[in-house]
Amino acid sequence: MTQLISDRRDIEFVLHEQLEAETLSGLHENFADFNKKTIDLVISEAKNFAVKELLPANKEGDQVGCTLENGKVTTPESFKRLYKIFNEGEWLATTEDPEWGGQGMPRTVASAAAEYFNGANFPFMMYPGLTQGAGHLVEKFGTPEQKRIYLKNMFTGKWTGTMLLTEPGAGSDVGALTTKAIRNGDGTFSIVGEKIFISGGEHDLAENIIHPVLARIEGAPEGTKGISLFLVPKFRVNPDGTPGEFNDVICTGIEHKLGIHGNSTCSLSLGSKGNCIGTLLGAENKGMQAMFLMMNEARRLVGFQGFACATAAYMYALDYARNRVQGKNILEFMNPDAKSVTIINHPDVKRQLMTMKVFVEGMRSLLYFVQYSADMALHAPTQEEKDKYQGFVEVLTPIAKGYVTDRSFEVCSQGMQVYGGYGFIEEYPMAQLLRDCRITLIYEGTNGIQAMDLLGRKLGLNKGKPIMDLFGEMQKW
Ligand SMILES: Cc1cc2nc3c(=O)[nH]c(=O)nc-3n(C[C@H](O)[C@H](O)[C@H](O)COP(=O)(O)OP(=O)(O)OC[C@H]3O[C@@H](n4cnc5c(N)ncnc54)[C@H](O)[C@@H]3O)c2cc1C
Structure with missing residues (x-):
């Protein structure tokens, strides 16, 4: 059976002949090293990693899947090693700013890695993929303090990220959400609500999980106009940057699905014990x-x-x-x-x-x-x-x-x-x-x-x- 996943010649055609990706190297200092030789090296490395590491774990991810016991999700055994070596290879934040632990790679070039990696094992790739996306939110909208606490830990994969939008009564219609944010008077908010279908909402791959959560501050308008975005860590962060007290984000269930078994799809209860604290990310009502x-x-x-x-x-x-x-x-x-x-x-x-x-x-x-x-x-x-x-x-x-x-x-x-x-x-x-x-x-x-x-x-x-x-x-x- 072929182990190729993708056609390298076709990837090179799009990168070099259609898009002339090498010309991007003149547009930004972070891109300066991405000449044809480096681009080809990235393709080779991504292909090797996909074929040698990601692909062999794909079947186990499908057959074993994730399990939930006492609020803790166990991912397939092979995913733990995979997650470690994926991060050691610095593949998580390829396109992000080097200042925060990224590689500063053009998105165009990173596409080749995305193609190989997702073709080999996309249920696994959802863990780092969502982490990169959540980290990008912090980079774009975070206060200097939020960036300091979260960004490097996320872009190096030490902590993972998610996105918490969906609720039982709010799927396509996100504006119908009912999760509440209550002011605590010290600048933080107490979050209370139920989120469902959360990819990577709970797992055993990293020491902390950072949830960007959509919620409505008490008294805010109905619909999408009254929605704000909060950062809610699974474990609150100690002053020295280590994970501290549990933040009352409880995994109450995982879904049994048609596919992507290796990726946990979680129901999360936020603040059921009145003890879930979040900080605003960006402006109020602009979530x-x-x-x-x-x-x-x-x-x-x-x-x-x-x-x-x-x-x-x-x-x-x-x-x-x-x-x-x-x-x-x-x-x-x-x-x-x-x-x-x-x-x-x-x-x-x-x-x-x-x-x-x-x-x-x-x-x-x-x-x-x-x-x-x-x-x-x-x-x-x-x-x-x-x-x-x-x-x-x-x-x-x-x-x-x-x-x-x-x-x-x-x-x-x-x-x-x-x-x-x-x-x-x-x-x-x-x-x-x-x-x-x-x-x-x-x-x-x-x-x-x-x-x-x-x-x-x-x-x-x-x-x-x-x-x-x-x-x-x-x-x-
Ligand atoms: C495996 C999995 C992982 C997920 N991961 C996440 C995650 O990480 N974070 C997260 O927040 N959510 C996640 N979701 C939720 C997902 O985004 C929603 O399931 C999806 O947006 C649809 O919402 P719904 O299931 O409530 O369907 P509904 O909104 O009830 O839609 C049902 C049907 O009605 C149609 N429909 C709805 N409204 C309209 C309209 N106005 N006009 C025309 N047609 C309409 C839809 O297209 C669909 O065909 C995940 C879901 C699954 C299954």
Whole structure:
């Protein structure tokens, strides 16, 4: 069976020939070292780590999953070593500021690592992925004190991060949330509420878990206008920076799911003993705007998760079709002595593989372009260019999530078809890929919500300038 997960040549094509990623090195001092040689080295290292370390743990993650006992979640045994060496390799905050423990890598280049890592084991990758996103929120909206306490610990993976939006009565409609924040008079808030479906909400991989929590300060307006964002650690932090007293964040249950078994999906009770303390992150009642930073990044990450399942499915299916012998060549159907051929010779199998291939290549090109646009939105030489690329990011984010994950699931399904009956059997990789991929159409805003975001907010943004700019860019190509 192939261990390739992704096609290196295709990755290089997008990075070097489509995007000319090397040119980013002139745009910011952090990027200065990212010449072609360094970019190729990053691809090689990411591929090695994915194939040698992440992939072998994927099956165990699926079969063993997570368990809950007395409020404590145990992750698959192999994940503990994996988490340690992942952090030692400094893979968690590749794109973050070196001042806080990041690598300062262009997002465009980090895309190659995201593709390999998520294709090899995306349930595991959710732990560091959410940590990076939560850390980024602290970097962007945190006070100097919050940054000092949390950032390095998060970007080095010593502590993990999550995102706490969903409640039983508030899923797609986040504005319906009922979690309360009560002023304590010393600048902190007591948090009380129930959150559900929290990825990595509780686990045994790190010594502390930092939860960005959406809640409503008492007396704040109803709906999204009255939502604020808080930082709530599992263990409060001692003055010397070590984890201290338990902060009354109790895991009351974990979900039994169709896929991503290696990632814990937790129900969390906050402040059931009246002892959960949080600090405001950003301004009061501006929690949704702040959280959108993390949600938009997470939406693009979910696009990568779905796509990585699709590219792995394609690579497995291609390899399988080249080796599975079944049936005669259609041109020799009249010949009783004709030898059986590998199934890749059958036009219908070829059709399926080629369909998978075009979707995978198109989605890679799209996703890497969005990350390239995110780099350019920050570092392009002129403000006009920065605005143009930021517009691309805005318009393309719901597409990178919604369109890509819809297509990715179809690609995984076609991959299963190429395997025939074996595709349906858990011993082979297709069943897990299809199951794991399915969640990407649902979480981080269902794909129906992405469609509404695209139509309702993004197409009309700035009087339609971003979408017209994008059409212009496509025209040039
Ligand atoms: C494995 C897993 C991990 C998750 N991880 C996290 C996490 O880490 N943090 C977190 O906060 N949440 C998390 N979630 C929650 C996830 O984001 C929500 O499940 C998702 O946003 C949908 O909310 P819901 O389940 O309440 O469905 P609902 O909102 O009830 O939606 C049901 C259906 O109705 C549609 N619908 C709803 N509203 C509208 C509308 N206005 N117009 C048109 N159609 C609509 C939806 O598209 C969907 O098809 C996770 C969920 C799962 C299953």
